[in-house]
Amino acid sequence: MSYLLTLFDKTPRRIRVVEGILQAKRTVTNLFWGQCYGLLPYLGADRHLKRATYDTWLQSQAAKGNLLIDQQMAWLTPQGLSVKQAWQTEHYQPQFGQWTWLANWQQLANRVLLALQLVSEYQHHNRRFAPLPVSFKDKVAVRQWFLQQSSLIGQELLKELTSYLTALEKADPRLADLFVFQLIGHETAGWTEAEAARRLAVARQDLFWMERDMWLFLAHSLWQQTGTLAALVQPLLAPSPLPKSVQTTVEAWQRGYSLAEISRFRHLKIGTVREHLLQATILVPEQVPVMKVLPPQIVARFAEQYQGSALTWQFQAQTNDPGLEFFYFRLLQIKAAQTVGKEGEDEFGSHR
Template identity: 40%
Template sequence: MNSYILRFFSYHQPRRIRVIESLLTNRLTVSNLFWGQRYGLLPWLGAARQLQRTEYDAVIKALADEQLITIDDEQQARLTVKGVQWQEAEQPYQPHFLDWYWLTNTNQFGQRLLLGMQVVSEYAYHNAKYAPVTVGYGHMLAVKRWFRQANHRQLAAAVYRDLDQLTTGLASVDQRLAVFLVDGLVGHDLPAWTNNQLAERLRLSQADMLALNHDLLLGVAAYCQHVPGPLQDLLGPLLNAGPLSKSTAVTLELYRQGAALEQIAARRRLKLSTVREHLLEVAILCPEQLDWNQLLPPAKRAALAKQYPDPDVTSWHFNSDEQDAGKAFFDYRLFQILRGREHHD
């Protein structure tokens, strides 16, 4: 875990310790999304949802004690020279499917995939007496429902074709992904390989196995989104329609229909601050869906540009004497997001 967490820090950029924790565990706030975008870590959102704070804090302390990172008074950490050398020596696994970070909760997705494939394997051997893998109760019900609705005569063959096509695609990207998927499944008289066994076979560290597992499940999810078949039937309900939360998507649709923010808040019985947060989420995750000239008119941008001339938006500090502090901060954060994108481009 130490090596896994170390990969999220930089030598050139101090990064907030709590932001990285929140990104990995999928704590969605506008602040976390903003800083995650600035750190280039947004695609890792939800990559370690089961990470506990006590475990994370212990890792941070160990990294600091080993002089791999330094921590300042604002609880920001950056790599030391020793930390950079450690990273370079480790040569961590580089994921291929992080652009699909928003598509599914890989922890939940993996549970349903594992049980579903076990059920089909045992059914193919006409075995009804076996111990199912341990998953959440909701996944057990979902797999039962999927199995009962399936065409039993063709199910095993159809799942085999699906897996064959999927693993062929994965192998064309990285052979290790296909091996990890196949050897990690539970089948009839065939236990899954342990992570230690897989790590030895694939010549990867345990830190890389964490990254590869998340990457693999995103790849499987992307396949399920695009390819009809039994895997899509089983796992499709766990796929998200887009990066935005459902509530944010509703706010965005009302805004695009021409409703003022105050009207949206009243209609949806939300605080105005919540509606603003929804639009800031859109600005970070789906900026192309906003009319920026309407949301942040050129005159307002010009005024903010004079107030915040530094191209490094991470150095800005909100400062306003406007009466409506909420609106002022909304405009400030929008401008910060916009300038950050322009500077990055």
């Protein structure tokens, strides 16, 4: 749990946003503030995080003097900032969070490890072995994949894994070593957690982030590829950072349909359609440029209505359609978050 301190800063952050980002809760609020905090590379990093565990950790850090908590906001004390900086210096830091949208890496790991175990036992003509404890769904998927492969499956997998490991070793040799010695096969048990930490000269808690990185690297290596291993994992890989329904809305908007028209023919509430576009402007801004959605008169009115940085604005409805007004309000905030420069200024010239 110690890594959680690195997700906070000296300025206040929303406690539930940090939690939601780790658990892969893709609400517009989580995505927007996750973008502002620079936490989108952690989206879905710890899907099994329990609220009770998280809240207990928050209170323990407050008791130690590392965090200050006020209602639903938390920020680092000077002591906490020092602890965070020390942690970042002494521990493994995630490298491939930009691919977090590609897959649920833990499910991907379960399926690949079981498949490699099955092929290893098959190569040694052993049908009596204890399979890795994965979900029934993953067991069925691996079995169906295996039955569709040729008798050359061992050679094909070896070739594909060699290519993957060569690329991974160039990125970080420790990750390549961890992958190899994590494998379980015929008369091969792999490293224990303690042994892996000792051999790689890292703390045991670092292994979580190293494993995540190596599986995200594999997902990206196999994304839109063909081959034996790709056939196994392709069903788990997302075609884009956007959920399918959101992508469909975006494509309709790109073809020139209005939000009202999309709402009608997709049988969605207008608020849902707006949320889809907000998600897209955060995750794939090149597909939905903010200023193409915002009427110029709205930009001008909000610049007069609100003062300071757009990221600090407090929404105040002034029309009889607060839903639409908030949609524009959030779009401007997203634009501000995306255009904050190295000097710390947003599009309106205000310092954060």
